[in-house]
Amino acid sequence: MAEAHTTFRAARDLLLAQRTDYDAALAGYEPPRPEHFNWALDWFDAVAATPQTGPRTALWVIEEDGTQARVTYAEMAQRSAQVAAWLRSLGVRRGDRVLLMLGNQVELWETMLAATKLGAVIIPATTLLTAEDIVDRIERGAVRHVVAGAAHTGRFAQVPGDYTRIAVGEAGNGWTAYGESRSFTGEFIPDGPTRGDDTLLLYFTSGTTAQPKLVEHTHLSYPVGHLSTMYWVGLQPGDVHLNISSPGWAKHAWSSFFAPWNAEATILVVNQARFDAPGLLEAMATAQVSTFCAPPTVYRMLIQQDLAAWRDRLSLREMVGAGEPLNPEVIEQVRAALGITVRDGFGQTETTAQVGNTPGQEVVPGSMGRPLPGYDVVLLDPATGQERTQPGEEGELCLRLTGPGGRPVGLMVGYHGDRERTAESMRDGAYHTGDVASRDERGWITYVGRADDVFKASDYRISPFELESVLIEHPAVAEAAVVPSPDPTRLAVPKAYVVLAPGHEPTAETARDILAYCREHLAPYKRIRRIEFAELPKTISGKIRRVELRGREQQAHGTGQDPTSRASAQEFWETDLT
Structure with missing residues (x-):
């Protein structure tokens, strides 16, 4: 609808104009709240029809073998309309729940736009789900249609239900081939206006502590809400934006769908079976990536490389981190190597970006910034x-x-x-x-x-993140997680689970050196007194499961009465090393 497009553009343009003036953006921004709004029709299709944006690459996928796929805004608008008409012919209706289980492939973006145009409800799902996970999503999500990659359809054999089955790739028995949509000739005509408060997305959270929650978003909350994310990243029209994120999680919608297309930028995807830092940097240089978003884990792996050697080849203007807090040491190492300050930000599946260090503003070490426009x-x-x-x-x-x-x-x-x-x-x-x-x-x-992660030791409140930020400064530490370990005198003492950087061995000498470094850089009451070299348990979205580590400590050390007990041969206490 023309009015919805106009109000959305006005709000978007204000944030673009005040990209480096935080106070002006905060004061002037008023989130549009149109009664009717369908982002795929009223925004994406509208900009795709303009001579400025239509020929621009909307999506660019680079595969590990070097093959590429590039789709313009105009092509994506046309193709998603074709898919929407085809899905409607298969019975997909407004309000129907569609489980979308695809990797980073063009069909994912086509289907997201098509389902939005139809007014269907999208339930994004990671390709890592087990059959048990899928059953939970089918049942609690009341799913009526599934679009999945052919490589993953076998898991649905154990998932009962009367739902449409669509396979991207070779379709097996009972599955309709997505490829049939390419020859479909029916025209897509919206069956009516979409209310802004209609449900658009249902996200199953990654479940760091309990059964995944089912988060409900509307045609306003994510499409309009992600103007704050666009502002935080610092996106501009024509940018090439690379986000490291897996489909199925909210961060993918944040930075690989809504935010860059709100800005009329290009979404770049670099597919890798296993993370390969040199390969990623090569792709970033070749594609002239201007804006980059990645979780702290990726940044911690990137600083293991000689980043300074890439400085003249990269075209980066903005680098941001989200998912978990970014340690100051990592930010400093990237700044020293590339001359760019990585800007931290904060948000949740339940929201868009709420707090962030925005372009052109002072970055206070350790801070995740200030409230973003709209919050x-x-x-x-x-x-x-x-x-x-x-x-x-x-x-x-x-x-x-x-x-x-x-x-x-x-x-x-x-x-x-x-x-x-x-x-x-x-x-x-x-x-x-x-x-x-x-x-x-x-x-x-x-x-x-997290409220559940902050703990007391000798009656002092301990922030795991603060201690982890000191740990990560040590050259032997690639990743770390701090949890309370039961102790008869202090109730609990800080214990660090540590993943070592390449070239370092899990020995008593390494533990002694790390603990000594922490003694020098932490107040006595915050001192890390135990260390264990181990892989960190993570959710399938990549967040550290500290709740699992706390459980390990309770199981291993219980009341804390036995001073000789050790969780493993790779656990060391201060008292072992003095």
Whole structure:
């Protein structure tokens, strides 16, 4: 609809114009809230029809063997309309739930746009799901249609249900070949307007602590909400944007779908069976990537390379990190090598980017930045709900639901089918993220940790992230996770699980050296007193499962009474090394 397009463009253009003026962007931005809005029709198709954007590459996929696929905005608009008409011929209707289980391939973007045009509800799914996971998604998501890669259709043999089965690739028995859509000649005509508050996406979270939650987003909350993400990344029309993320998770929609196409940029995908830093850097240089987004794990692997040797070949303007907090040491190493400051940001599946270090602004070491346009961020006492306003005070990071800005556009509707959990997260006039942070006197927010991860040792509150940031400064440490380990005297002591960098061995001498470094750089009450060399358990979206590590500690050390017990031969205590 023309009015929806106009209001969306006006809000988008304001953020582009104030890309490096944070105060002006914050003051001038008013999120559009049209009654009717279908982002695929009212935004994507509209810009694809312009002479400026239509011929521009919308999607660029580079495979590991060097083959490439490039699709323009105009081609993507036409093709997604064809897919939408074809899906409708197979019975996909407005409001139907569509499970989408594809890798980073052109058909993923075609189907996302097509389903949006139809008004269907998309349930993105990672290709790593087991048959048991799929059963849960089919049942709780009330799925009526499945689009999956041919390599993964075998898992559905164990998944009962009367749902349409569409295979991308060679279709087996009972599956319709997606390739048939290419010869479909029926015209796509929308069956009516799409309400902005209609459901667009249902995301199963990665489940770091319990059964995955089912997060509900609308045709406004992610498409419009991700204007904040576009602003944080610093995207501009014509950029080539590379995001390292797997389909099926919200971060993929953040930075490999909505944010770059909101900016009329090119989405670049570099497919690798296993992460290959030199191969990734080569592709970035060849494609002249201008903006880059990756989780901290990727940055920690990139700094193992001689990044400085790539400085003159790369065309990067912006580098950002999200998913988990980015350690200051990693930021400093990238800055020293490439001359670019990696800007941290914060958000959740439940929201778009809420807090971030934005282009052109001071980056305070260790801080994840300031509230992004469209969000009113407050720190609340978890017990009383009172706002923490003094500089340096810790509180739960929350989003105000009332006030001049109203409810944030980028916030989820709630947890689908779980009123109790939704009410708990939206209590006291604020959305509660479950993350603890502090704010300095100028408004910069620093991440402390998940509320469940912060712990006490000798009656002092310990932030795992703070200790992990010191650990990662040591050249032998590639990754680290800190959890409480039971101790009879102190209740608990900080213990670090460490993944070693290449060239370092899991020996007592290595442990001694790391612990000595921590003693020099941490206050005595924060001292890491135990260390274990081990792989870190992660969710299938790549987040560290500290809850599992805490469980290991309880199982291994229980009451903490036995000073001789060790979880493994690769666990070392301070007392072992003195």
